[in-house]
Amino acid sequence: MANKHVDQLTGTQTxxxxxxxxxxxxxxxxxxWLWTFYLTIxxxxxxxxxxxxLPMLNRATExxxxxxxxxxxxxxxxxxxxxxxxxxxxxxxxxIEQLPDHPDLMQQAVAGGAxxxxxxxxxxxxxxxxxxxxxxxNLNDDDWLWGGDLKAIQTTITHGIRQPGDDxxxxxxxxxxxxxxxxxxxxxxxxxxxxxSHKAPDSAAGAKLFAENCAICHGANGGGDRQVGAxxxxxxxxxxxxxxxxxxxxxxKPHMGVMPAWDKKLDPVTIKMLAAYVHSLGGxxxxxxxQQQPAATVDDVQQ
Amino acid sequence: xxxxxxKVVAIGQARTGRSExxxxxxxxxxYEARRAVHNKRIDGPFRRFKWFVMFVTLTIYYxxxxxxxxxxxxxxxxxxxxxxxxRRFYMFGIEIWPQEFYFVAGLLIMAGIGLFLVTSAVxxxxxxxxxxxxxxxxxxxxxxxxxxxxRNARMKLDAAPWTWGKVMRxxxxxxxxxxxxxxxxxxxxxxxxxxxxxxxxxxxxxxAPVAYITVVVLxxxxxxxxxxxxxxxxxYMCPWPRIQSAMMDEKSLTVTYKDWRGEPRGSLKxxxxxxxxxxxxxxxxxxxxxxxxxxxxxxxxxxxxxTCALCIDACDxxxxxxxxxxxxxxxxxxxxxxxxxxxxxxxxxxxALLRPRTIAYxxxxxxxxxxxxxxxxxxxxxxxxxxxxxxxxxMLMSDGSIRNAxxxxxxxxxxxxxxxxxxxxxLSGAVMWTDSIGRDQAARSQTVxxxxxxxxxxxxxxxxxxxxxxxxxxxxxxxxxxxxxxxxVETLFTTPGGER
Ligand code: SF4
Ligand code: SF4
Numbered sequence: 001m002a003n004k005h006v007d008q009l010t011g012t013q014t015x016x017x018x019x020x021x022x023x024x025x026x027x028x029x030x031x032x033w034l035w036t037f038y039l040t041i042x043x044x045x046x047x048x049x050x051x052x053x054l055p056m057l058n059r060a061t062e063x064x065x066x067x068x069x070x071x072x073x074x075x076x077x078x079x080x081x082x083x084x085x086x087x088x089x090x091x092x093x094x095x096i097e098q099l100p101d102h103p104d105l106m107q108q109a110v111a112g113g114a115x116x117x118x119x120x121x122x123x124x125x126x127x128x129x130x131x132x133x134x135x136x137x138n139l140n141d142d143d144w145l146w147g148g149d150l151k152a153i154q155t156t157i158t159h160g161i162r163q164p165g166d167d168x169x170x171x172x173x174x175x176x177x178x179x180x181x182x183x184x185x186x187x188x189x190x191x192x193x194x195x196x197s198h199k200a201p202d203s204a205a206g207a208k209l210f211a212e213n214c215a216i217c218h219g220a221n222g223g224g225d226r227q228v229g230a231x232x233x234x235x236x237x238x239x240x241x242x243x244x245x246x247x248x249x250x251x252x253k254p255h256m257g258v259m260p261a262w263d264k265k266l267d268p269v270t271i272k273m274l275a276a277y278v279h280s281l282g283g284x285x286x287x288x289x290x291q292q293q294p295a296a297t298v299d300d301v302q303q
Numbered sequence: 304x305x306x307x308x309x310k311v312v313a314i315g316q317a318r319t320g321r322s323e324x325x326x327x328x329x330x331x332x333x334y335e336a337r338r339a340v341h342n343k344r345i346d347g348p349f350r351r352f353k354w355f356v357m358f359v360t361l362t363i364y365y366x367x368x369x370x371x372x373x374x375x376x377x378x379x380x381x382x383x384x385x386x387x388x389x390r391r392f393y394m395f396g397i398e399i400w401p402q403e404f405y406f407v408a409g410l411l412i413m414a415g416i417g418l419f420l421v422t423s424a425v426x427x428x429x430x431x432x433x434x435x436x437x438x439x440x441x442x443x444x445x446x447x448x449x450x451x452x453x454r455n456a457r458m459k460l461d462a463a464p465w466t467w468g469k470v471m472r473x474x475x476x477x478x479x480x481x482x483x484x485x486x487x488x489x490x491x492x493x494x495x496x497x498x499x500x501x502x503x504x505x506x507x508x509x510x511a512p513v514a515y516i517t518v519v520v521l522x523x524x525x526x527x528x529x530x531x532x533x534x535x536x537x538x539y540m541c542p543w544p545r546i547q548s549a550m551m552d553e554k555s556l557t558v559t560y561k562d563w564r565g566e567p568r569g570s571l572k573x574x575x576x577x578x579x580x581x582x583x584x585x586x587x588x589x590x591x592x593x594x595x596x597x598x599x600x601x602x603x604x605x606x607x608x609x610t611c612a613l614c615i616d617a618c619d620x621x622x623x624x625x626x627x628x629x630x631x632x633x634x635x636x637x638x639x640x641x642x643x644x645x646x647x648x649x650x651x652x653x654x655a656l657l658r659p660r661t662i663a664y665x666x667x668x669x670x671x672x673x674x675x676x677x678x679x680x681x682x683x684x685x686x687x688x689x690x691x692x693x694x695x696x697x698m699l700m701s702d703g704s705i706r707n708a709x710x711x712x713x714x715x716x717x718x719x720x721x722x723x724x725x726x727x728x729x730l731s732g733a734v735m736w737t738d739s740i741g742r743d744q745a746a747r748s749q750t751v752x753x754x755x756x757x758x759x760x761x762x763x764x765x766x767x768x769x770x771x772x773x774x775x776x777x778x779x780x781x782x783x784x785x786x787x788x789x790x791x792v793e794t795l796f797t798t799p800g801g802e803r
Pocket of ligand 1: 607608611
């Protein structure tokens with residue numbers, strides 16, 4: 001090469017360009033730098049051979065090591081599953097009544113229950129357990145048709161609501177009163193039911209009809225009966241709506257929800273965890289003595 | 304040939320420590336092998352200062368993790384500890400939480416401005432004395448000297464064939480390298496765990512894998528960067544010299560060869576034969592021999608110079624020997640260099656330190672430092688945050704009242720467990736309970752205990768009477784016990800009515 005591109009001052013060759021009078025020296029690279037560079041090339045080739053790398057028509061090349069992110073995930077999931085077995089065994093052994101005495105276990109159960117709830121229960125009860133008025137009960141409030149302690153919730157989840165073929169299922173039926181009342185009677189009855197929770201002035205005729213037809217299940221003052229799953233009518237919560245029309249509709253053609261018996265799909269430990277989670281949502285009750293306590297009315301609480 | 308060309312050729316032909324290849328006809332090379340630097344032992348004020356800085360920095364590095372600091376039973380007793388697992392940073396009496404990271408950011412900004420300050424005043428002093436790369440390179444160069452002897456012996460040994468003796472010598476030297484590297488990495492991990500326990504666990508093979516990995520990686524990098532790459536890190540890899548050259552100006556002190564005084568150079572004999580024809584430089588090459596980066600400062604300011612000033616020590620010694628005034632190579636600003644070259648008297652170096660730019664940097668630096676100190680004194684050791692449940696946003700209770708749920712986080716930033724009273728501020732008629740205090744004990748306030756140095760999550764249920772409109776309210780928290788502190792957080796109470 002001609003020597004004309006040699007910088008006088010340093011004796012180093014220049015690259016031959018010039019920018020505003022500034023020339024760039026073609027200084028050789030340090031040897032270690034080059035070696036490092038070659039090493040990265042070797043590494044890259046090795047990597048492409050060992051791991052999935054080159055995109056083909058449908059998927060990437062497989063790589064000699066047979067590693068896939070999917071396989072990695074399966075392995076991780078299996079490991080996670082294994083790490084849970086101890087907890088599950090503990091939970092299987094402990095009766096649910098004793099769960100509150102073990103705060104750590106309870107906490108784990110609630111966390112596990114939250115995950116199971118997201119998979120199995122949110123379709124009806126909503127992701128926060130808020131339910132849908134007119135269809136599915138709210139699980140956060142303090143109103144329970146069948147009891148709100150851990151044991152009662154566990155039973156409800158295990159056997160479901162109105163499941164044919166399950167002897168222990170939660171079963172109650174409200175008779176349809178279609179054709180039994182005149183329109184005026186029906187209106188008076190609904191007015192009385194509303195009055196039970198102070199939504200309207202009372203109706204004497206409605207009260208009489210209620211005492212004759214409804215008090216046997218719902219109680220003389222509408223306190224409900226958890227033994228038979230009769231809802232409380234004297235509180236502020238209405239499963240199927242609290243308007244006059246909604247109440248009348250429910251009297252004439254009762255709507256009665258169902259829930260699957262989850263013991264067919266879920267193992268007892270998962271159900272236990274679900275019960276713990278539902279109980280933790282904010283409305284869970286302490287274990288109640290067998291006997292029904294007199295139901296509080298809106299007046300009682302508001303005083 | 305112009306005079307500058309003559310000078311360049313003369314330098315190229317000089318017997319520099321790096322055995323310069325002939326540069327008349329440059330071969331086309333792809334790469335250039337490193338020319339080993341065998342720097343000579345030197346003594347002098349700057350070398351002694353370098354020893355001093357090395358001693359201080361290494362002592363700080365190795366000793367700090369072993370200082371104990373009594374923080375009571377709930378916090379570690381190590382004075383300086385980066386507790387990654389619990390996300391705490393302890394520094395003597397100061398304890399930093401992740402959300403107080405601005406303290407660390409502030410310190411980093413101070414470090415940056417500190418570097419501006421130092422660089423604008425005395426150039427690459429950081430590089431010359433306290434950069435870890437410099438300190439460890441220096442350590443390794445002393446190891447070379449200890450094992451292989453001083454400059455000439457080392458050059459001879461380098462050129463010698465690989466005899467059994469040379470192999471043994473090298474093996475011995477590299478073993479020392481590895482031990483130094485191991486000590487470096489070993490000291491580093493002490494900052495992240497209780498040092499005595501960690502040492503114990505480390506040797507029993509019970510420490511965390513990350514501890515071993517860190518030690519191995521740091522051993523390798525220390526040996527590679529400090530033992531073998533040395534000045535190449537400063538010249539090729541480090542971005543800092545590039546930034547520094549932008550921060551220096553003609554008023555910054557830098558190591559400069561006073562060519563107006565030294566040139567034309569000639570050996571002592573020549574100079575004695577022809578007085579008045581030669582400058583002060585007697586071409587003894589001592590300045591080149593002692594340079595840890597192996598450059599010739601007489602070529603002018605260059606990127607390889609870390610301004611360690613060892614060449615000043617070397618040249619001053621030569622000047623003393625031949626009876627000429629010291630300071631042929633010296634710390635001087637470029638401005639003063641011009642002035643001096645023009646024949647004006649020399650200005651003392653310290654005058655370069657006090658000028659508007661350095662003073663402005665200093666004020667900024669000090670201002671941030673004072674600000675951080677103020678924040679440190681004024682910060683609160685309790686904090687609360689509230690996240691309202693949004694799914695569902697509110698809950699109608701059977702008695703017609705409305706319940707909202709909140710996830711409260713209570714932060715106790717002292718190393719003692721403390722009682723904290725959470726209270727509702729506003730929202731008349733409302734009461735609250737928590738997941739640990741049942742509804743039967745609902746009240747306007749609840750007291751919970753938050754463990755030492757922890758954040759507790761508390762679920763709070765707030766129930767307000769029927770027909771309460773949607774509104775803002777606040778949770779307050781007040782610590783019980785002496786020196787109560789309090790904090791407060793605004794949030795919203797949602798109702799079925801929605802809009803207010
Ligand atoms: S030229 Fe002088 S100041 Fe610069 S690195 Fe070498 S010895 Fe140090
Ligand atoms: S040490 Fe001083 S006298 Fe000797 S070559 Fe360097 S500048 Fe010249």
